[in-house]
Amino acid sequence: MSIDTCTSTSTGTEVLIVGSGPTGLVLAIDLARRGIRHRVIDRAPRGFPGSRGTGLQPRTLEVFEDLGVLPAFLADGGPCPPMMNWDGPRQLGEWELVERTDPTPAAPYGEVLMLPQWRTVEILGARLAELGGHVDFDTELTDFSQDADGVTATLTHADGERETVRVDYLVGADGGRSTVRKALGIDFEGDFVDPRPVLLADFSLEGLERTHWHIWPQAPGGMVMMRPLEGTESFQFLARFEDTGHTPDAERDATPEALQRLLEERTGRTDLRVGEVTWSSTFRARAAMAGRFRSDRVLLAGDAAHVHSPAGGQGLNTSLQDAYNLGWKLDAVLRLNAPDTLLDTYEAERMEVAAGVLGLSTRVHRADQGENPRRGTETHQLGIGYPTSPLTRELRQDIPEGALRAGDRAPDAPCKDPSGATVRLFDAFCGPQFTLLAVGYEADLPSFEGGLARTYRVEGPTPDLRDPDGHARAAYGSGLFLIRPDGYIGLATDDPSDVSAYLREITGQG
Numbered sequence: 001m002s003i004d005t006c007t008s009t010s011t012g013t014e015v016l017i018v019g020s021g022p023t024g025l026v027l028a029i030d031l032a033r034r035g036i037r038h039r040v041i042d043r044a045p046r047g048f049p050g051s052r053g054t055g056l057q058p059r060t061l062e063v064f065e066d067l068g069v070l071p072a073f074l075a076d077g078g079p080c081p082p083m084m085n086w087d088g089p090r091q092l093g094e095w096e097l098v099e100r101t102d103p104t105p106a107a108p109y110g111e112v113l114m115l116p117q118w119r120t121v122e123i124l125g126a127r128l129a130e131l132g133g134h135v136d137f138d139t140e141l142t143d144f145s146q147d148a149d150g151v152t153a154t155l156t157h158a159d160g161e162r163e164t165v166r167v168d169y170l171v172g173a174d175g176g177r178s179t180v181r182k183a184l185g186i187d188f189e190g191d192f193v194d195p196r197p198v199l200l201a202d203f204s205l206e207g208l209e210r211t212h213w214h215i216w217p218q219a220p221g222g223m224v225m226m227r228p229l230e231g232t233e234s235f236q237f238l239a240r241f242e243d244t245g246h247t248p249d250a251e252r253d254a255t256p257e258a259l260q261r262l263l264e265e266r267t268g269r270t271d272l273r274v275g276e277v278t279w280s281s282t283f284r285a286r287a288a289m290a291g292r293f294r295s296d297r298v299l300l301a302g303d304a305a306h307v308h309s310p311a312g313g314q315g316l317n318t319s320l321q322d323a324y325n326l327g328w329k330l331d332a333v334l335r336l337n338a339p340d341t342l343l344d345t346y347e348a349e350r351m352e353v354a355a356g357v358l359g360l361s362t363r364v365h366r367a368d369q370g371e372n373p374r375r376g377t378e379t380h381q382l383g384i385g386y387p388t389s390p391l392t393r394e395l396r397q398d399i400p401e402g403a404l405r406a407g408d409r410a411p412d413a414p415c416k417d418p419s420g421a422t423v424r425l426f427d428a429f430c431g432p433q434f435t436l437l438a439v440g441y442e443a444d445l446p447s448f449e450g451g452l453a454r455t456y457r458v459e460g461p462t463p464d465l466r467d468p469d470g471h472a473r474a475a476y477g478s479g480l481f482l483i484r485p486d487g488y489i490g491l492a493t494d495d496p497s498d499v500s501a502y503l504r505e506i507t508g509q510g
Contacts, residue, residue: 009164013039014334016153016165018180019173020135021048022117023302023319025124027171029067030327032131034432036334039165040133041155043140047125050279051116051202051229051236055080055313058109059381059409062487063324066430072123077115078230084212085372088268094212095372098379105471106411107382108426112313116202116229116236118279120316141179144170146297168334169343170298171326173319176288178304184295190288193309193362195244196222199282201237201254202229204275217371219266234278239266247282254280285309285365287358293347301326306354312364312379318357321381322350328432328485336452337508349386356384385409386488393502395493396479403477406492410437410483413472415458415465423465425472428456432485436499439467440478446500452509453482 015031017024020042031038056064056073064070079100085092101110125135138158145152151170155163172180181188205226208214213227222240229236239262241248252258260274289306293299302319309315326346332338360378367373377383386392387407394406404411412426429435434453438445442460456464458472467473482491482499491502503509 009166011166013037013165014168015039015330016041016141016151016167016170017173018042018141018171019175019302019304020044020121020125020137021173021175021302021319022053022120022124022316023323024171024173025121025128025135026063026067026320027173027301027323027327028128028133029069029124029131030324030432031330032128032133033067034327034331034335036331038133039167040128040135041139041141042135042137045138045158047118047121047135049118050200050281051118051234052200052281053117053120053310053313053316054114054229054236055317056113056115056120057313057317057379057381058107058111059384060317060320061109061113062412062426063320065426066487067127069123069127072126073113073115073120076119076123076231077113080112080114081211081213081227083372084214086214086216086267087218088216095374097213097373097375099374099376101377105413105469106475108412108424112380114230116232117316119231141174144180144183144298146170146295151297168297169330171301172298172304173301173323174304176286176303176307178300180298181290181300181304184292184298186295186300187291188288189291190286190307190358192284193287193365194285197241197244197246197248197282197284199237199239199241199248199250199253199280201250201259201277201280202234203237203256203259203277204233205235205237206273206275207269207271208235216267221266224263224266250280250282253282285311287362289351289354289358293351294343299326299343299346301350305350306358308358308361309365310361311368312361312375314357314361314364314379314381317381318354321353321384322346324486325350331432331485332507338506339508342506345389345391349389349391352386352388353384382409391484391490391506393491393493393498395491395495395498397494400477404475404481404489404492406489408489410481410487410489411475413467413475414469415467415472417465418463425456425465428454428465429483429487434485434490434503435483437476437481437483438479439472439476439481441480441494443496445480445496448503450509452503452507 015038017040103110142156143154153165210228215225222242225238301322385408392407436455439458484490
């Protein structure tokens, strides 16, 4: 005898986000601060429990500043520790994995910040709650269909109850094995960067100093690494298996007893004591990308759209940037009068970036096989931009070589307001709106209604901001720069009429 489960129907949600990892949470935060009615679901019973993606690049820290979560990350995170090479029980010496750079006026965050992914999820979840949002755990997307006006999704709860939800758009942020992507029939092209399996675990450990990231690169059976996790007493453990036919099992091979044996075999140290194992996983480094990031009213973001080797710390950061790119475009379509085709630019912009990052992370992975490799500033993601985007307009003439251009990331700069207080350009950009930055420009400027854009004059007869040390002029030169809500220069021009025309074309307002 079968028992029918109850089915309910709900409406009023504009965007359904499938997956409550960092990608889904960043998108939810951005939508919440814009007043977009959204819902986040996850079939798991709670937030992600492991350390997996630990490196937060400088560009991600800039995004976190705008979203209002950076202080929590800076309080809990820390710099990448120096590496310590070992050969059995013998120390060989330390070296730096990352190129350490100082902050500059244009780039206020100089190097990667390390923090376990579970803590990243906690911080983002807390920020979403502050904005009135939450995650529906134990809730699985089991079916969906779309038409010209929206998406109808079937959700199944842990108790078996089914719920039908009608939304304008659905975003699959549900990981590399994405249910959404598979249901759409979108190809996921790619291959293994490295066929050797890897075991990853979080555990308590006695006997190892917390001052370094410890690595045995030539350990018998395969390299092993351990590093202290910020804000905890735990270590992250990583072991590579040279036998590509061996498949480690997270439950069998990551028990305290199994890890104790593995450590002794590979490190030659019998003084290390493994305690509680709080999380474990296995993987083979892969690089793959979806053939499309958009299928009408369904979009893919994060690992659902692209997966990377963990080398270089690009995957999580690229995924967060997907969400940050998508949020303001959904807002423009749902709240303003932007054409639905604006969402096509999400795919156009982020597919190009993802392809570039896949190449970078693969190169870094292969370089890591050498002796004492180092990651340079190319991993910071500050140089990523959209110069070929259909949203990019560079309308100035006679631009000097090497000058800032439309499509580039908008730099920061410390300025002064009329009272003499310091105001950074990032303070001016902060929020969900466009920002018109007029640097050394004296003509009349357009006005904007409804919070679409804010205007700041830098220098000139009636400035909003002074540039006493010349940092803004050094970064921008002169002209009119329309900064997109995600911090990139959409338009650079010398004619203020271009600004209104651009906003009308892109958003339907202006």
